[in-house]
Amino acid sequence: MKLPLSWLRDYVDVDLPPAEFAARVTDAIAEVEGWEVIGEHWDPELVRVAEVLAVDPHPNADRLVLATVNVGEGPRTVVCGAPNVAAGQKVAFATEGAMLVDGHTGKRSKLKLRAIRGVDSAGMVLSEKELGLSDDHEGILVLPGDCAIGASLVDAIGDVVFDVSTWANRADLLGILGFAREVAAVTGQPLREPDLGYAESGRPASDFVSVTIEAPDLCRRFTAGIVEGVEVGPSPPWMQQRLARAGMRPINNVVDVTNYVMLETGQPLHAFDYELVRGAEIRPRRARPGERLTTLDEVERDLDPEMLMICDGEGPVAVAGIMGGGNSEVSESTSTVLLEVANFHPGSIRRTSTQLRLRSEASLRFEKGIGPDLAPYAQARALHLLEQVAGGRPAAGLVDVFPTPLPSPRITLTAARIEQVLGIAIDPAEVRRILTALGFEVTGDDAAYEVTPPYWRPDVALPDDVVEELIRVHGYERLPTTVLRGALPAAQPRPLERVRERVRSLAAGLGFQEVISYTLTSDDILGRVVAADDQDRARPIAVANPVASQHTFLRTSLRGSLLTAYAGNRHHEDAAMRLFEVGVEYLPTEADLPHERPVVCAVLGGQRLERWERPGPERLDFFDAKGAVEAILDDLGVEGSFEPGEEYALLSGHTAAVSVGDEAVGVVAQVHPEVAAAFDIEEPVFLLELWFEPLTRAIPERPDYAPPSRYPEARRDLALLVPAATPASALLEVIRTHRARGVRISADVFDEYRGEGVPAGRKSLALALRFRAEDRTLGERDVVRLEQGLLRRLEQDLGATLRA
Amino acid sequence: MSTIEAEVDALRAEALEALAHADGEAEREAWRADWLGRRDGRLTLRLRALKDAPPEQRAALGQSLNQLKATLEGELEARREAARAGEIAALSADAALDVTLPGRPQSSGRLHPVTQTMHDCIDAFAEMGFRVFEGPEVEWARYNFDAVRIPEDHPARDMWDTIWIDTLFDGERQMLLRTHTSPNQIRVMEQTDPPVRVIVPGKCYRQEATDATHEWMLTQIEGLAVDEGVRMSDLKGTLYAFARRLFGEDRRIIFHHSYFPFVEPGVEMAIDCFLCRADGSDCRTCHGTGWIEILGAGMVHPEIIENAGYDSSKYTGFAFGVGIERVAMLRWGIEDIRHFYQNDLRFLRQF
Numbered sequence A: 001m002k003l004p005l006s007w008l009r010d011y012v013d014v015d016l017p018p019a020e021f022a023a024r025v026t027d028a029i030a031e032v033e034g035w036e037v038i039g040e041h042w043d044p045e046l047v048r049v050a051e052v053l054a055v056d057p058h059p060n061a062d063r064l065v066l067a068t069v070n071v072g073e074g075p076r077t078v079v080c081g082a083p084n085v086a087a088g089q090k091v092a093f094a095t096e097g098a099m100l101v102d103g104h105t106g107k108r109s110k111l112k113l114r115a116i117r118g119v120d121s122a123g124m125v126l127s128e129k130e131l132g133l134s135d136d137h138e139g140i141l142v143l144p145g146d147c148a149i150g151a152s153l154v155d156a157i158g159d160v161v162f163d164v165s166t167w168a169n170r171a172d173l174l175g176i177l178g179f180a181r182e183v184a185a186v187t188g189q190p191l192r193e194p195d196l197g198y199a200e201s202g203r204p205a206s207d208f209v210s211v212t213i214e215a216p217d218l219c220r221r222f223t224a225g226i227v228e229g230v231e232v233g234p235s236p237p238w239m240q241q242r243l244a245r246a247g248m249r250p251i252n253n254v255v256d257v258t259n260y261v262m263l264e265t266g267q268p269l270h271a272f273d274y275e276l277v278r279g280a281e282i283r284p285r286r287a288r289p290g291e292r293l294t295t296l297d298e299v300e301r302d303l304d305p306e307m308l309m310i311c312d313g314e315g316p317v318a319v320a321g322i323m324g325g326g327n328s329e330v331s332e333s334t335s336t337v338l339l340e341v342a343n344f345h346p347g348s349i350r351r352t353s354t355q356l357r358l359r360s361e362a363s364l365r366f367e368k369g370i371g372p373d374l375a376p377y378a379q380a381r382a383l384h385l386l387e388q389v390a391g392g393r394p395a396a397g398l399v400d401v402f403p404t405p406l407p408s409p410r411i412t413l414t415a416a417r418i419e420q421v422l423g424i425a426i427d428p429a430e431v432r433r434i435l436t437a438l439g440f441e442v443t444g445d446d447a448a449y450e451v452t453p454p455y456w457r458p459d460v461a462l463p464d465d466v467v468e469e470l471i472r473v474h475g476y477e478r479l480p481t482t483v484l485r486g487a488l489p490a491a492q493p494r495p496l497e498r499v500r501e502r503v504r505s506l507a508a509g510l511g512f513q514e515v516i517s518y519t520l521t522s523d524d525i526l527g528r529v530v531a532a533d534d535q536d537r538a539r540p541i542a543v544a545n546p547v548a549s550q551h552t553f554l555r556t557s558l559r560g561s562l563l564t565a566y567a568g569n570r571h572h573e574d575a576a577m578r579l580f581e582v583g584v585e586y587l588p589t590e591a592d593l594p595h596e597r598p599v600v601c602a603v604l605g606g607q608r609l610e611r612w613e614r615p616g617p618e619r620l621d622f623f624d625a626k627g628a629v630e631a632i633l634d635d636l637g638v639e640g641s642f643e644p645g646e647e648y649a650l651l652s653g654h655t656a657a658v659s660v661g662d663e664a665v666g667v668v669a670q671v672h673p674e675v676a677a678a679f680d681i682e683e684p685v686f687l688l689e690l691w692f693e694p695l696t697r698a699i700p701e702r703p704d705y706a707p708p709s710r711y712p713e714a715r716r717d718l719a720l721l722v723p724a725a726t727p728a729s730a731l732l733e734v735i736r737t738h739r740a741r742g743v744r745i746s747a748d749v750f751d752e753y754r755g756e757g758v759p760a761g762r763k764s765l766a767l768a769l770r771f772r773a774e775d776r777t778l779g780e781r782d783v784v785r786l787e788q789g790l791l792r793r794l795e796q797d798l799g800a801t802l803r804a
Numbered sequence B: 001m002s003t004i005e006a007e008v009d010a011l012r013a014e015a016l017e018a019l020a021h022a023d024g025e026a027e028r029e030a031w032r033a034d035w036l037g038r039r040d041g042r043l044t045l046r047l048r049a050l051k052d053a054p055p056e057q058r059a060a061l062g063q064s065l066n067q068l069k070a071t072l073e074g075e076l077e078a079r080r081e082a083a084r085a086g087e088i089a090a091l092s093a094d095a096a097l098d099v100t101l102p103g104r105p106q107s108s109g110r111l112h113p114v115t116q117t118m119h120d121c122i123d124a125f126a127e128m129g130f131r132v133f134e135g136p137e138v139e140w141a142r143y144n145f146d147a148v149r150i151p152e153d154h155p156a157r158d159m160w161d162t163i164w165i166d167t168l169f170d171g172e173r174q175m176l177l178r179t180h181t182s183p184n185q186i187r188v189m190e191q192t193d194p195p196v197r198v199i200v201p202g203k204c205y206r207q208e209a210t211d212a213t214h215e216w217m218l219t220q221i222e223g224l225a226v227d228e229g230v231r232m233s234d235l236k237g238t239l240y241a242f243a244r245r246l247f248g249e250d251r252r253i254i255f256h257h258s259y260f261p262f263v264e265p266g267v268e269m270a271i272d273c274f275l276c277r278a279d280g281s282d283c284r285t286c287h288g289t290g291w292i293e294i295l296g297a298g299m300v301h302p303e304i305i306e307n308a309g310y311d312s313s314k315y316t317g318f319a320f321g322v323g324i325e326r327v328a329m330l331r332w333g334i335e336d337i338r339h340f341y342q343n344d345l346r347f348l349r350q351f
């Protein structure tokens, strides 16, 4: 909201500099987002108020005139090109050296006077543009009539306009008077209310119009005032200037008064041309099926039966609380005005304005909730102004239909509650001062106040609402900093999150860079990594209103995100890249929130760095990816098993399913080259993924423990020939399960070889065997015996033979 | 001079002369074999031949030869010692490294700056006894809005532009991407009895155009403490400790009045600007006000306490919500929020 300081000062004295005022307002009332100083560049000596005494033709130019002006130092002649200059006007007048905005170039420069078409000019009569007020350079700025001749312009119309962001539950702060009341409470100044007085003329308003509320649930109160004999025309300069500073365009004096009173009080009003109200009756009612109305913005609106209409004897004349209809609009020929000031159900106004996609200054106020008693107040103020600026004669009284006035809520606020919520007590005198200044009625004793909020504060309903009023005005800086007391809540174990965070740190420790991707993706990207027949993943959840079409679907796989990140960075990274992300797959479920399945996914590939930080000939490969998985599982205290696997988008023969015990916990693979190519990755790229839910289940609460053996282990290396298709894991599994009384045998593979010396169809695997007895040191003969037993078993089970 | 002395002197002179020319360990070893070799070293042989010397000379000769042997062994050791010292000296001098050359590359990874900041925030609150709770990102509208006092036709809904899930339930959209972590206030209180002291980290989403300070996907931490005797001054103390932990021990904080439907009273917290220290300059971060808005907070609305089945006359609570990206931007001076989710390694590697 635009808050002109000059307008605010009608109701409350403010003498703080703008920055300090803004800080006080932000602390206690609403957020000041900035302010604009009007007249910052106007030199008080060189830019002053002048009166136009006469306007004469220019002897040498049809489009120019000679204006005689008085700046309090006798008549002076200036050349002027403005079409609107007229005798009797107060105008802004600049003399040589004044800093002005050039009307054509828009740049700021010092005024240099010169003869125009042979006539010397004593100065310049200024447009809004030249004063830096707006881009309007059509004519000169006409000043309010009460500006003193010869006064500095900055004193006459200089101002500070604050830009204030107010709250969704405070319609009263969308009125400058409401704002002033808050400022008065905060600064301790008195509030001056505006003049509501007017002279009623003979006939009562009820003779002119009848009002029947047919939808009392949506229209809580309707007041109608009548003003006869108005002369529609421009409103006076002072009113136009205020409207413009508050951000509204002046239209005519009648409409301007309704806008002025709305900006002043926060209560929207609407003026009808009384002659166009058919049947001299007003009926607020729900729209009928098929009814339509062309609103003032010349759009024909389809109405639905939940929308509240203001109707006359024949049909809709306004969308209640949002916008009037063109059929009853005030025009030049209007002489009698019907002034509507009503109160509507806030939710209904909001629903209707959302449905019509029509937000107006009125609807923005109504939807926040306005007290019904503001209606007669705003009526009186508007009638006062219509009498002043449109020459109208208000009829006697109002038509005021208010079916069910609600009693003012009475709130009991105990001093104990204040202290319970805030942690400090507030002095009873201060409590009463603050609440009274804000318009609340306070009775009761100092232990239990009885508080009645003013009618313009329907947002205050509970004792804690009143506590907020107290502390914000009292000052949050008076709140001490204390520490929480009391017992700590019982801890809930969250093993999955613990494993997830551990893996996150491990991945970074293993050289992977963490990335975080948008979780909304496109079906194109998902389709590259998810099989069309994947029940869980091929039908991702869509959002209705994506910020962009490539962010329409909740990802059911992180793989596309990581491959995208890999490809994007490949443009500027020469060497190996390792990226990982921890996130969730959003898997649809039947009629419930999706299953957010937590995973870590990583991709890696590229040339390993050499000594000189240059990419060398060796590339990262499958076993780098697998090594990372092994390192992670090892750190978590479990051993993974890896079996050949098949998965969509992964290269067959280069894919391993990872499991721990009975749980399938992940996958490690080379990404299928065609899938990689779809992401513009033209090199082998590898992927690993671990699934936190099964992984967490697979981790034992306590790791297996055995004390270190007191006896040394015996080691033997040997090379075995096995069928080429036999995986090393089969060999290791046989060895792991081989039982030799009292002796533990373990083994690692340390070489794989095919080629010369190895028969076709077979491969050689080199094994490092370790034998350890629990009760003795093994001798050479023990080891030979054990080894032979093991070899027999391997030959039997797998056809393995000792390589010669 | 006796002949014995002359002979021993000659031997000594010859041996030492040869040793002087024995450069390098191999030559020194050859010299040792030549003179002191067990089997046929010249001095060894000479000592072995002592038994053939005339008996009256044997003792004197033996003593001289053994002295010579000790001398030669000592000289050899000294020469070897000198050679080792020389080698080490040469290693330091001739083979001195250019230590400004780059180290051998190691693969290194880092956590995302949002994760790092999140961890620091969690640690700060964990020290004050807050435990982590997590809730779903895809949320029911009734949790995201209605349960936190933002009914459908209330203008407070405008405070959060929502991305809706395109699935109808009873002909209506009821699921959305949570716009804030606040629905977890309800989820936590539904699941536990007081006392409650939790923080809820997670992603949130807004249907809004992006610019240098707005991103449609963001990360928040929600905080919630509910118990008998939780006061607004405790909220201020908790956030004060957090601000000092994250932004420096000399930070100051202030509360401004604010409005969030789920708290009463509601505030916005600002920290004093540690960039310009309110020196009146044209500071881009605080816009010259000297204060930087950090988070929204307040006392949990009594209706929310009641809806959780707690007695609001007995239990009070506070809640707050911190935007992690905002904190990260302030800590590192990041000028544009859109860097965070572009996954550019040139950005990510700096943190």
Ligand SMILES: [Zn+2]
Pocket (backbone or CB within 6 Å): B273, B274, B275, B276, B277, B278, B283, B284, B285, B286, B287, B288, B289, B290, B291
């Ligand atoms: Zn600053």
